[in-house]
Amino acid sequence: MTDPRSARAPATPLVVHDPFMSVWSHTDELTQSWPTHWTGKNQSMSGMAHIDGKGYRFMGLVTRSGRDVPAMRQTARDVTPLRTIYRFEADGVELTLTFTTPTFPEDVELMARPVSYIDIEVASIDGKPHEVSAYIDWSTNWATGNPETDVIWGRHRAGKTEALFVGAREQTPLHRSGDEVQIDWGYLYTSTEPDMAADSAFGDARTLRDSFALTGTIPARDDVREGKPLPMPTHGHRGLNLNQSGIHQERPAYNVAAWSRAFGSVDKEKQAFRLLVAYDQVFALEYFNRRLRPFWSRNGASAIGLVERAWAEREALCARAAAYDDELIAQLTRSGGETYARVGILAFRQCLGGHALVADLDGKLLYFSKENSSNGCLGTVDLTYPGAPFFLIHNPALLEAQMRPICAYAMGGRWPFPYAPHDVGQFPLANGQVYGGGELTEHNQMPYEESGNMLILAAALAQKTDDDRFIREFWPLWEKWAKYLVEAGIDPENQLCTDDFAGHLPHNANLSLKAIVGVGAYGLLCRRLGKTDEAEEHLAIARDWALKWPGLADDGDAFRLAFDKAGSWSQKYNLIWDRILGLGLFPDEIARKEMASYKRRQDRYGLPLDSREHYTKLDWLVWTACLTGDQADFDALIAPVANWLDDAPERVPLSDWFDTQTGKQIGIGGFRSRPVVGGTFIKLMLDQAKG
Structure with missing residues (x-):
């Protein structure tokens, strides 16, 4: 009998909310490709672990410069109605990556909330302690489907809740329609759990990823670029570039919002790095020439307020999602x-x-x-x-x-x-x-x-x-x-x-x-x-x-x-x-x-x-x-x-x-x-x- 959770899928859902916020993995292993929008266009996330001085990938391809960062061995991939769970191993460490999207259709307030939780858990599996840190980033192509769009970025804070945001410099909500259209208005938000020690930065993908792969850390600034600081605004990304063999080559200008956490010495007890990703579309739809805001912000809620509330309810929602999955699969x-x-x-x-x-x-x-x-x-x-x-x-x-x-x-x-x-x-x-x-x-x-x-x-x-x-x-x-x-x-x-x-x-x-x-x-x-x-x-x-x-x-x-x-x-x-x-x-x-x-x-x-x-x-x-x-x-x-x-x-x-x-x-x-x-x-x- 095949376990329906772990059976092969043509594509694996990662972060799926609506036709604009819909990101998938199209390969059996998460390190065999970049995550993409449902259209097949890159909406990249890079995930890496640094174990006892050596860098590994658990999501995405190599760093922008092509530096050899070996992939962790993927040992499992489970998909449920509301969650996707991957497990990886390298050098005596197990890493579990969980995407949870608590879109309960019975509860429209939660269903319409454009927030997914991403948990990275690490533990030693060889009986020895290991020095471990973890990294994840989101490319600006989540917020700008068109290459070479200028972007701006910054931070929002509400008490202990902090979020990085990025979006197009010129905001023109609902300015076009179509089939295979990615959003190029609104703002992508990423955040880590309040009170959790973590580093964050915005900047050039190559510089940030190479820094983590080599050192297990990222620069503590928001204008990261090798040679000279990143200007504001800047190009988000330059799009695809294929060589004569049709092989995808990535160009240098490719910017990301990055987070990392140093766990220190890791033993058999799991340690967690908890994050979330959210999207504020500003306006969601035009209904007979009237612009309507996303359901979650219809009464004036702010994006940082959305993130703050999502963190406050995280434990209950993740537990509810697990129970919901078990019952529906049964x-x-x-x-x-x-x-x-x-x-x-x-x-x-x-x-x-x-x-x-x-x-x-x-x-x-x-x-x-x-x-x-x-x-x-x-x-x-x-x-x-x-x-x-x-x-x-x-x-x-x-x-x-x-x-x-x-x-x-x-x-x-x-x-x-x-x-x-x-x-x-x-x-x-x-x-x-x-x-x-x-x-x-x-x-x-x-x-x-x-x-x-x-x-x-x-x-x-x-x-x-x-x-x-x-x-x-x-x-x-x-x-x-x-x-x-x-x-x-x-x-x-x-x-x-x-x-x-x-x-x-x-x-x-x-x-x-x-x-x-x-x-x-x-x-x-x-x-x-x-x-x-x-x-x-x-x-x-x-x-x-x-x-x-x-x-x-x-x-x-x-x-x-x-x-x-x-x-x-x-x-x-x-x-x-x-x-x-x-x-x-x-x-x-x-x-x-x-x-x-x-x-x-x-x-x-x-x-x-x-x-x-x-x-x-x-x-x-x-x-x-x-x-x-x-x-x-x-x-x-x-x-x-x-x-x-x-x-x-x-x-x-x-x-x-x-x-x-x-x-x-x-x-x-x-x-x-x-x-x-x-x-x-x-x-x-x-x-x-x-x-």
Whole structure:
């Protein structure tokens, strides 16, 4: 049996909070590469230990000058929902490095706090005392995605709490949007535990790292540079430089915020060096031309106040995170086994890290997803739909907060169409739909997809919370979108669905399922509000369509991809909501027939999405595995995912779109680090609903 904590991961989360603060290791060993942003661009951290006069690396590559600093031997790497733990050994000393990100989704105040704790613990393991010191730094490329941006730096203090900060000289918050965009506004903060003896400095990476590697200490000043002091402002970094062989060479101007601690003589008793990293974005999002501050600072809290509070609560939060991890991993394992637990562990921080939380002027929560590695769309409905199981389990208020911007936009007078929008902008600017035809044309819209999604999610939210206020607030929209589906009918015209990479498809049988369940979901909403006649009318339409659907889609041993395509087939993942909502529209034998077909069609790395290509979507695959409610069926479809996790050739945050025969991502760049992986929690959601 594989321990889901220590099993291979395509990429390992280190510090993951939102689409801008999202740092990963893309190699099995932490000393084989620099940590990077989810986009693959360096957001470097260097970690070193000095043991009995000799320098070693435990994080990052060699020093800037290329000085030979050997790597400690990595002996373990464990990943849990909220923590990542590495262990290293060298010269009789064990070093444990722990990243803790206490983003509890049940507690939005903590979830939205952009703070991660980093603990370095050392102990002798050979029975002898050793002189040990430790070092860690953060590059300015955490705060300036663009090379050669001028930066400024300094210190903040609140009582015994002290933090180094660095940010761009010219602050232009929210001045651009895009997909693979790193932040270049706001300020990076690093700090060590109050009352802990430690040294800190800001300056040239080569000088600081070489100093520690040679002496175990760093200069006690904030303008460190060999030859002459570092001026203020200065270039943060100069970006990548490749030689003729394509090998990465680092240029001299590369500045860091560094901390070190001399432990003195270390024996078998562990000694700790505790740090944290935080980020103040100043402004987080623009919401219909209104700039909104990060959730944690919405009431005027300061960055040093954030750091001060984080230190005051550290012990309780780290203990809570450890207990939370143990319980959630146990739940995932009981629900779906070790492979499912592996997926859930990796999906947890990634799902949260693909969103950003703010509060509107009236205090209502607004929670925005980002289509990472797709097009950068913000608040996309067909990201909210697959990710919904995660939030229905952990905090339904966050699902409502994702739906609210779409509803406010559709009710605000600008959206001209009778169906639901696709998005509300491109991250971090929520100023109106950018996908397809936007507000101007119906070109490349997703009418069936998004209308069905919103109706299904509205019914699921009301069912979970037993609260109708959100439904009542936007009732005209549910009426309008249900009317669109009813008038459009059971047989979709030639349009896109969420799997838009596959192109337009008329008569899409799986999209038809979404419309049927969506109309039924509207019937449930009517029933909740006492609209009895309207409820029965729409439930009757849904039942009638459900009776007709098998005849339209039947292809003998399975149901077709499209009603008019004999010999085709597809995953019918939308069918799962019939069971979740308790509609009972479709007989069980439909799911059983599909499941038998799926088992015959699996490849080494999973079940293809449909008969057109050998690729799959991880979120939909897990939904499909749940269709019959039979554990053996789920186990059969989830088993190949273990092969993919073990073999995936691209070392990127969990991809949700990959080739089922090669394991490779699809296309150039591929899908990675997308919040849709929250959909993999659907099995746990179903099991919890059973009690």
